[in-house]
Amino acid sequence: MFFSVARMHIPDGFLSTMVALILWVISIAVIAVSLRRVGRDLGEHQVPLMGVLAAAIFAGQMLNFSITGGTSGHLLGAALATSLMGPWAAIIIMTCVVSIQALIFQDGGLLALGANLFNMAIIGVSVSYLVYSSIKNISRGKTWGIFVGGFLAAWFSVMIASLGCALELALSGTSPANIAVPAMGGIHFLIGIGEGLLTVGALAFLYSARRDLLHLDQPAPAGNKIVWVGGLIIAGLLVMLSPLASAHPDGLEWVAEQKGFLDAAREPVYNLIPDYIFPGISNEAMATIVAGFAGLFLVFGVALAVALLRRTKKG
């Protein structure tokens, strides 16, 4: 039942338009930069490699293992893509996966796609890169660095992306922070462990089959520093903000109200049906029912008219 919640693909309707649009702008900017960087690194290889690997991550999300009582875990993929392909390519790969899920399979909304891209492609990848490259550096090219780095990168990326998701919902006034943050965080604490184990399994396979793909003793390209810093800023902000927001949910609501993020309860310019009562009927309950029926008839009237019109056209 928690499947969709757990996968943090936010459907349309759950984010206020302001939050959705701001995250769209950020996502578009980051994706544009990534496209240019990947184009410079891969050249003509870019289109086939990115396309097929995005398809592979999508297909890889179908590989599941049973956990208990009918629930099953599967990969999300940001950490795996980051550790194998580097952060910029991983952003493009995750962008393709998340966009196709939204556009074709309605897994996540279209207006909310900007936020979903931000959570899964941008937060997921930059936090993965922050953790993975740091631990790889500490281990100085030793094997354990890859596996520990892979596990922690996967766990942190899922965890912090879920905090981002919870705060976006709270900022939209859809889900109070003191409930959304612990709930999302709690579920993703466990999902992150699954993600970590899957990532380690995949890295172990590649370690024995194609060690060259793991770039063991190559230093990271200089241009990746900015992703590292970005990941640090995002992770730091979300880790600090989440407990604050859940301790003082009113504070976040206040910020939201101040910035006009919430659809503030302004006075309507003119009340067509005052207090949702149909004009001309004195009994309140009766009037509400009548108003409801009027709406119902409107919908079915339109539907019926359309259906009839089609029939006469055919005949």
Next chain:
Amino acid sequence: MHIHYLDPYHPGTSPVHILDPRIKLVLALAYILTTALTPIAAWPIYILLYSIILSVEIISQLGVWPILKRAALALPFILAALPVIFTVGESSLFTIQIGSLNVTGYTEGFERFISVALKSWLSIQAAIVLAVSTSFPDLLKAMRFIHIPRLLVAIFGLMWRYLFVLVDEALRLMRARAARSGISPESEYKAGGKLTWRACVTGGMTGNLFLRAYERSDRIYMAMLSRGYDGEIRAQSVAPVNPVSWMMLGFGLFAMISLLFFGLIFWG
């Protein structure tokens, strides 16, 4: 076993199928944006929005029921908005007693919850109609029309082309695993390992899939090179949008803007 059934596209000849995909994409996005901007508790506007999408569904001859079933996909997420009933607002609507705890539901919170649920339900129907009535190549054309970078559109196109191949490959991996995971009737042989073991095996399969895809992309690149690929994305030029389609777009946008206008004036 093939996985073509994943593709939601249903070919058809209805006006919704025939409508220029570029116009369809813009109208679907406009509908979702209108729904998002509609104020909370503007019930008549929601009813009008539903009658729009319902008539489109009837015209498209895709069947209202299959679309409703698909729309249930977004339902579980509604749980995330449920607590809002108990935290937002002043005038209490109902009180539930859980043990020694009195939980009060507020009218404002309830209205917000219902509005969010309706918005999400209306928006997902527009997205479903778009995906079900438009073939993927047409969607790619529409993406170029709204100025998504050509390179990204090309990557989307290639991803789609190999998606089903790789999903088939993933299903073969799963079948291979199932074939090797028999349970022995003799009790001394235990089937399968612990949870960590199962997760790591599945991870290995994912790595396997990734490697196959990586090597496949090399072969695809070679095949593209041998057919004259030089890194430049060339796309067939697309016919300009015809006047009737422009009119459809204008009419649709006008209807949604006026709905939004009324919604903001009366309930904003």
